[in-house]
Amino acid sequence: MGRGVVRFELNGQPAEIVTTDERILLDLLREDLNLTGTKRGCDLGTCGACTVLVDGRPTLSCLLLARSASEHSITTIEGLTPREGLSEVQRAFVEHGGTQCGFCTPGFIVTATALLRENPHPTQDQVVEAISGNLCRCTGYSKIISAIRAAGGP
Amino acid sequence: MGSAGDLRLLGRRIPYIEGPLKVSGRAEYTDDIKRPGQLVGRLLRSPWAHARIRSIDTSAARAMPGVAAVLIGTKYPTPFGVLPITHDETALAVDKVRYIGDILAAVAATDERTAERALAEIRVDVEVLPEYVDPQVGLSPVASPIHARGLLGTNIQKEVTQHFGDVDAAFARAAQTVRVRGRFAGVTHAFLEPLVTVAEATPDGRLTVWSATQVPHYLHRSLSEVLRIPMHRIRVIKPEVGGGFGGKSDPLPHEIVCAALSLETGRPVKMLLDRDEVFLTNHGRHPTQNEVRIAADADGKLLAYDITALIEGGAWSSFGTVTTYYNGVLAMGPYAVPNFRYHGRRVYTNRPPSGAMRAHGGTNIRYSIEVALDELGERMQIDPFDLRDRNALPPRSLTVNQLRITSTSFRKCLAAARERSGWDQKFRKLPFGEGMGLGCGFYISGSNSPIHFSPKMPQCTVHLKVDMDGGIAVHSMQADIGQGSNTLLAAIVAEVVGVPIERVHIARVDSDVSPVDLGSYSSRVTFMMGNAARQAAESLRDQLLVAAASLLGYPIERLRVGNERYEVDHRPEVGVSYTEALHKAIEARGALTATGSYTAPPMGGSHKGARAGTAPAYSFAAYVAHVVADPDTGDYRATKVWAAFDCGRPLNRLAVEGQIEGSIHMGLGQLMGETMSYRGSRLLNPSLLEYKIPTPQQMPEVECLLVGDDDPEGPFGAKEAGEGPLVATLPAVANALYDAIGVRFYDLPITPDKVVKGLEERRREGRVWKGE
Numbered sequence: 001m002g003r004g005v006v007r008f009e010l011n012g013q014p015a016e017i018v019t020t021d022e023r024i025l026l027d028l029l030r031e032d033l034n035l036t037g038t039k040r041g042c043d044l045g046t047c048g049a050c051t052v053l054v055d056g057r058p059t060l061s062c063l064l065l066a067r068s069a070s071e072h073s074i075t076t077i078e079g080l081t082p083r084e085g086l087s088e089v090q091r092a093f094v095e096h097g098g099t100q101c102g103f104c105t106p107g108f109i110v111t112a113t114a115l116l117r118e119n120p121h122p123t124q125d126q127v128v129e130a131i132s133g134n135l136c137r138c139t140g141y142s143k144i145i146s147a148i149r150a151a152g153g154p
Numbered sequence: 155m156g157s158a159g160d161l162r163l164l165g166r167r168i169p170y171i172e173g174p175l176k177v178s179g180r181a182e183y184t185d186d187i188k189r190p191g192q193l194v195g196r197l198l199r200s201p202w203a204h205a206r207i208r209s210i211d212t213s214a215a216r217a218m219p220g221v222a223a224v225l226i227g228t229k230y231p232t233p234f235g236v237l238p239i240t241h242d243e244t245a246l247a248v249d250k251v252r253y254i255g256d257i258l259a260a261v262a263a264t265d266e267r268t269a270e271r272a273l274a275e276i277r278v279d280v281e282v283l284p285e286y287v288d289p290q291v292g293l294s295p296v297a298s299p300i301h302a303r304g305l306l307g308t309n310i311q312k313e314v315t316q317h318f319g320d321v322d323a324a325f326a327r328a329a330q331t332v333r334v335r336g337r338f339a340g341v342t343h344a345f346l347e348p349l350v351t352v353a354e355a356t357p358d359g360r361l362t363v364w365s366a367t368q369v370p371h372y373l374h375r376s377l378s379e380v381l382r383i384p385m386h387r388i389r390v391i392k393p394e395v396g397g398g399f400g401g402k403s404d405p406l407p408h409e410i411v412c413a414a415l416s417l418e419t420g421r422p423v424k425m426l427l428d429r430d431e432v433f434l435t436n437h438g439r440h441p442t443q444n445e446v447r448i449a450a451d452a453d454g455k456l457l458a459y460d461i462t463a464l465i466e467g468g469a470w471s472s473f474g475t476v477t478t479y480y481n482g483v484l485a486m487g488p489y490a491v492p493n494f495r496y497h498g499r500r501v502y503t504n505r506p507p508s509g510a511m512r513a514h515g516g517t518n519i520r521y522s523i524e525v526a527l528d529e530l531g532e533r534m535q536i537d538p539f540d541l542r543d544r545n546a547l548p549p550r551s552l553t554v555n556q557l558r559i560t561s562t563s564f565r566k567c568l569a570a571a572r573e574r575s576g577w578d579q580k581f582r583k584l585p586f587g588e589g590m591g592l593g594c595g596f597y598i599s600g601s602n603s604p605i606h607f608s609p610k611m612p613q614c615t616v617h618l619k620v621d622m623d624g625g626i627a628v629h630s631m632q633a634d635i636g637q638g639s640n641t642l643l644a645a646i647v648a649e650v651v652g653v654p655i656e657r658v659h660i661a662r663v664d665s666d667v668s669p670v671d672l673g674s675y676s677s678r679v680t681f682m683m684g685n686a687a688r689q690a691a692e693s694l695r696d697q698l699l700v701a702a703a704s705l706l707g708y709p710i711e712r713l714r715v716g717n718e719r720y721e722v723d724h725r726p727e728v729g730v731s732y733t734e735a736l737h738k739a740i741e742a743r744g745a746l747t748a749t750g751s752y753t754a755p756p757m758g759g760s761h762k763g764a765r766a767g768t769a770p771a772y773s774f775a776a777y778v779a780h781v782v783a784d785p786d787t788g789d790y791r792a793t794k795v796w797a798a799f800d801c802g803r804p805l806n807r808l809a810v811e812g813q814i815e816g817s818i819h820m821g822l823g824q825l826m827g828e829t830m831s832y833r834g835s836r837l838l839n840p841s842l843l844e845y846k847i848p849t850p851q852q853m854p855e856v857e858c859l860l861v862g863d864d865d866p867e868g869p870f871g872a873k874e875a876g877e878g879p880l881v882a883t884l885p886a887v888a889n890a891l892y893d894a895i896g897v898r899f900y901d902l903p904i905t906p907d908k909v910v911k912g913l914e915e916r917r918r919e920g921r922v923w924k925g926e
Contacts, residue, residue: 036186037179039396041346042429046842049346077179086174094173097808100816101636102176103346103396109177128850135842137344137397138636139812140819141850 008069011079019066026050026061029076037077037106041135048134051107052076058111058133077106080113089113089151098147100138107134112148121152162717163649164870167808171641171655172394172634181394184350184366189422192352193222195415196269197408197425198259198276199434200251203287203504203835204300205280207249210259214275220268223418224276225260230414234376236404236509237605240311240471242301245380245410251280252300252469253504254836255434257407262415262423285835289443289466289501300469300502309502311467312478314763318554319493321449324458328449332530335445336522337901340466340830341823342438343511344847347396349435350426351409353416361417362389365409368398368633369673370663372605376405377413385665392663398635399820400510401437403675404472408435433840437509438830439517440477440500441466446485446522449493454536456545458493459485463519465500465508472509474500479766480515485523486553486767487596488564488774489545494554504835510675512820513880516597524593524885525898537581538592538889539572542776556759557767561865561873564594567776567798570859575778575796582893586926587783591889595775595799597878599868600678602754603765612751613678614686615669618647618694621745624733626651626658626694631671632683633663637876638809639679643687645806646869650691651698652715653732669749677874680805681770682752684869690750697746701739702730755867771865773878774800779854781890785913788906790894792822792854792887799879800862803871811858814879818856821883823848827903896923 002021009015010033019028026043029035029052038061041049045063052061053075080087089112092098099105108131115122115130122130127145136144175181212224227246235241246257259276263269283298292300292309300309325331351365361383367373367390374390377383395402412425427435447460463481467474482496513520531541543565551559571592572578580590604613617629626647634640644658661667671683695715702720703710706728714723721729730738739746758768776798783790797814804810827846831838839845864871884902892898897912916923 034188036182039179039183039347040185040426041348042842044429044841044843046429047346081178081180086177090174090177093177094169097167097169097812099170099173099176100638100812101346101397102172102181102394103183103636105176106179109179131850135346135847137346137399137820137847138816140815140817140856141853142815142856143812145850 004067006067006070008071009073011075021067023066024062025064025066025069028066029061035076035078039103039106041103049104049107051110051134053110053114056114056117058114077110080109089116089148092147092151096147096150097143098139104134104136108136108144112151115148116152122149161649161870163645163655164805165803168641168645168806169808170638171644183347183394183396184352184364185426187352187364187393189352189354192422192424193262193264193419194266194269195260195262195412195423195425196266196273197257197411198273199431200247200254200256200258202251202280202282203254203285204283204298205251206283207247207251208279208281211277212259215261215272218268218272218275220264221261221272222421223262223415224272225411225414225418230380232380234380234405235471236372236473237471237475240475242303243407243470245407245414253506255506256469257411260411260415262419285504287503287505287832287835289464289503292501292503293499300504304502310499311471311502312475312500314478314482314496314498316482316555316761316763317495321458321460321493321495324493325449328457329452330530330534331447331449332526332533333445333447334522334526334529335900336443336518338442338518339902340438340441340508341511341828342433342436342830342845343399343401344842344845345397345399345401348427348429348432349406349408351412352422352424353413354422355416355420360387360389361413362391363409363413364391364393366395366402367392368395368402368635368675370633370665371631371670371673373405373409374665377410380410381413381417390665392633395633395635398674399512400514400675403510403673404437406435429842430840433837433845434506436468436506436830437472439511440508442481442518444481444519444522446526448526448530450530450534454534454541454544456489456491459491461485461496461519463498465498467500467502468505468507469502470507472507473514476766477515479763481519483555483767484516484596485519486555486557487772488547488562488594489542490547492554505832506837512817513597513877517881517884520595520881521884525888528889528892539568539577542594543568556764558757560771560867561802561863562772562774563800563862564774564776566861567774567800570861571776571778571796571798574857574859577778586924587785587894589781589890589893591779591781591886591891591893593777593882593884593886593889595878595882597773597874597881598676598767598769599771599773599874600681600754600769601676602757602768602770604672606672612753614671614682615749615751616683616686616690617669618690618748619745620694620736622737622740624657624736626653627661628658629661629668630683631663631665631668631673632679633674635674637674637813638806639674639683641809642680642806643683646684646687647691650688651695653718677877680872680874681868684872685752686750688750688869690748693748693750694746697739697748698735702735705730705734705738770867771802771873773874775878775882777882777886779886779890781887781894783891783894783909785895788909790891790909791852794855795886796857796859797879798859798861799875801860801875802862802865802868802873804860804875805870805872807860810860810875813875814858815856817879818883819848819853821880822852822887825884825887825902825904826852827905829903896921
């Protein structure tokens with residue numbers, strides 16, 4: 001198997017990592033870099049728990065080879081959390097009950113952050129569309145949707 | 155215990171105290187744990203549904219570089235299982251495999267790739283046995299019973315027969331009878347966090363196990379039994395758990411195997427199951443066929459239920475004995491039924507084991523009853539609400555099978571759902587393709603008959619410790635799996651002691667320091683932990699009040715709890731702060747500690763199985779669903795659910811709403827499409843892509859109507875809200891679908907093709923619906 005250096009921007013900082021050609025981005029993040037906020041729910045691109053931003057777009061890190069992140073910007077949940085306190089959307093998830101077991105939550109926060117950057121006042125349908133790649137088994141989605149809409153402001 | 159008085163915090167919307175950790179990815183789940191020198195554990199699963207093991211050759215696998223251990227079942231043959239009376243599982247298969255997915259061997263290696271290669275080198279020789287997937291076949295003696303313990307050479311795991319009153323006489327004098335035959339596909343929990351365990355045996359002779367479990371205590375006991383290590387030398391830690399819904403309540407084989415691999419190697423081992431392995435581990439809701447016959451008098455008063463259930467168990471017993479009882483006895487609310495007969499059988503099959511899933515044992519039977527009542531009301535021209543109201547169990551009553559009903563606000567649930575939904579203007583009055591349906595619910599608030607060392611021991615204990623810093627550390631083995639029990643525990647302590655919730659710290663579940671609680675199942679936590687927490691907090695508060703009394707020179711009876719302050723009744727300007735009282739109390743005896751516990755009172759009749767279904771309280775529900783159906787495609791959607799629920803006093807409205815909304819999601823999944831789909835013994839859809847849980851597009855708007863009165867024994871009047879909210883969902887939507895298109899469905903899930911077929915059949919029969 002081939003090894004090589006992957007250079008990319010990780011949470012706003014330049015990163016240079018030696019890895020194998022077949023290393024999956026999710027494994028690189030969780031196992032090699034200890035960025036465990038990104039969750040592993042299925043390894044098959046079906047649940048959305050591993051969502052990260054690639055150049056600002058929500059992307060399933062379990063379906064992406066680490067080397068294809070080369071020269072791109074990767075943002076994980078760790079990169080979306082302020083040094084102190086929480087982001088607007090994170091705070092809204094807590095206050096509105098948008099998190100129960102919490103396992104799907106980082107993926108939803110990543111997806112919601114991207115949505116709100118593009119569209120600060122999404123409609124119900126736009127939120128539903130945006131989160132359609134993220135599964136949640138606890139909430140029935142309604143409090144997730146209301147949290148995202150509340151985070152967008154009035 | 156019931157009086158609530160003026161509450162500062164409880165009863166409000168209390169955000170989860172660990173919420174900030176979860177939304178930032180900082181909450182620690184089992185898979186986030188990495189121990190120094192950790193090995194990867196992987197399992198070899200059986201490709202055979204039913205086979206006798208002749209030999210397993212692990213020599214080639216053992217010889218591979220990077221392989222630290224290879225394990226087969228003969229090393230740890232002690233049977234285990236969640237119920238003490240049905241220990242029929244082993245950590246790894248010993249002499250037979252019983253389903254595709256059964257564990258044949260395990261490997262610990264330096265990395266996953268090496269472990270997978272080693273598994274491929276293990277040679278297994280078996281004698282294939284006939285496979286049994288039809289529970290009907292398993293009722294009679296078979297050539298190769300799946301378990302030796304099956305009754306008389308059959309595959310019957312459990313048979314229950316109960317009869318109260320005189321059912322035949324009641325049917326003989328009935329003015330109206332109705333019969334429903336329900337069929338229910340198996341469904342599974344589909345929690346987002348896969349099953350995962352980390353184990354570390356250390357040179358001091360101790361074993362530490364971190365696991366995604368709902369019941370750390372049962373895991374603790376099973377590890378001790380199978381590995382033959384005393385419980386005090388095993389430490390079980392529960393990190394955050396990413397959902398359970400019953401699927402993490404059995405002690406599971408991979409947890410024991412992971413620990414065994416660590417014992418074999420002397421190194422930490424992590425075992426993370428793939429998603430398809432999680433589906434194969436299953437323990438979801440049982441595929442079931444039931445028949446419900448109901449007799450009523452001329453006024454619509456219920457005279458009798460006659461119920462049978464044939465329950466497909468899969469390869470193991472799991473909670474199956476309880477399941478077999480529950481499919482009958484949980485029929486006995488929310489209505490008074492004076493005559494009751496039940497015959498239930500649970501049959502082993504060569505498929506993944508079924509077990510406990512949210513509203514265990516109560517969901518399928520409730521569907522059949524509520525649909526049957528809808529039919530009964532229609533035949534007798536009694537409105538569905540009136541029919542149910544007429545038959546509601548009264549408070550402080552006994553069912554005919556001796557279930558003790560204390561509080562019930564079922565009639566208030568009916569009234570609220572009827573009014574808020576605009577039922578009287580809509581039922582049978584909406585245009586074709588649109589409908590309203592009523593479904594009701596009833597569920598246990600904790601099992602009175604727990605799996606335990608002794609029924610005299612508490613089902614929950616809570617410890618509190620406060621030192622000079624004034625923070626209150628709370629220890630208990632109650633298991634927060636996302637339902638918010640940590641938050642409730644903190645809120646109860648804060649409420650009673652009179653401090654902000656930020657002062658309370660819920661210590662992680664750790665068997666070395668957490669007193670035993672039986673974990674998150676049977677909807678027991680709010681009721682049992684809540685009472686234990688209240689008792690502990692009152693004991694702590696009383697110590698602080700004694701100190702405050704000595705500082706203030708007033709008798710303790712004159713003091714009351716203020717806001718971080720203990721003050722004189724009617725003279726609130728005279729008081730001492732929490733910290734002053736605490737420091738005074740510590741002077742006398744060092745850090746304060748307090749204990750509270752809960753033991754359910756004795757109850758239940760003296761017949762066989764009398765304890766099944768007994769609970770210190772019950773929840774009640776009345777749901778109305780509005781459904782829109784497309785007669786051409788068979789597509790339908792619940793657009794709104796009015797969910798009137800009696801959980802006594804809701805202590806955290808945010809959490810209760812979350813439980814109701816999540817329950818409706820899960821109930822809709824079972825009703826509308828979720829299926830454990832098999833070809834023979836092979837599971838066809840072991841992935842979250844092919845096993846489809848409802849999407850946000852399929853979710854209705856939910857209006858929660860929390861109308862419960864205080865329960866006399868619940869903490870501050872509260873009862874369960876975790877499982878009961880599921881059961882009413884399915885019949886409410888099915889009955890609404892009937893109102894929409896005039897077709898009844900008895901075979902779940904109700905998929906669009908069945909809707910189209912049902913419409914065709916009705917039209918063929920010449921029945922016209924709502925002027926269609």
